[in-house]
Amino acid sequence: MSLQWHEYASKDELDHQLAETIAQALAAAIAARGQASAAVSGGRTPAGMFKALSEKDIDWSRVSLTLVDERWVPVAHADSNERTVRQNLLVNRAAAARFVSPVSAADTPHAGQAEIEARFATLPQPFDVLILGMGDDGHTASLFPEAPELEAACASTALVAAVTPPVAPHRRITLTLPTIAKAREVIVHITGEGKKALLHTALTEDKPVTAQYPIRRVLDAVAGEKHVFWAA
């Protein structure tokens, strides 16, 4: 399925339009299957969208949520993606959703991987909607170029993988590429001219797959609907 681009005049309009799109996807899944599941991105970009989404009038009691990746830090840590989700998304109406945490008390994601895998196995699969951010190096989720575990995480039949990013702080747990690619709808949520230009480059470059940006490898593997939601 081809990639659909949606561009907005402001980040605020992007946040509200994306929140509405996600809410509609979740409501449609509930109507069709009695339940819905979503995996949301980490980083700083989604906080405003989370706030708008938290107010949507859908049956959140039938929605299961998690993160596409997480820094292996306590939830109280300023760098925790779960902290951002709990402060901005699991509030208002969306407080009724079930959230599956991607971190445990294990010292490292490698030590905690089996527990997280078991937890994620309780999530309805495939995800009905999955939101991805993108870094300035073309990583998405925690599929980082040059990470020693990258190829394993791109080929794994498991739901999650532990990753040691080459430069980004903190070891990570991430959805594997095949798990991301199976989602019914994948949405890349990015802002700024730089990320737009990088994504265009990633999507048009002619390189061997292992030399491609992870965002390209993921989008090429997505069988379902795939969208980019962008504002300057």
Ligand SMILES: O=C(O)[C@H](O)[C@@H](O)[C@H](O)[C@H](O)COP(=O)(O)O
């Ligand atoms: O834990 C993370 O860092 C993310 O999941 C990561 O993939 C993020 O989405 C991009 O790095 C963009 O981050 P920003 O939105 O902060 O630019």
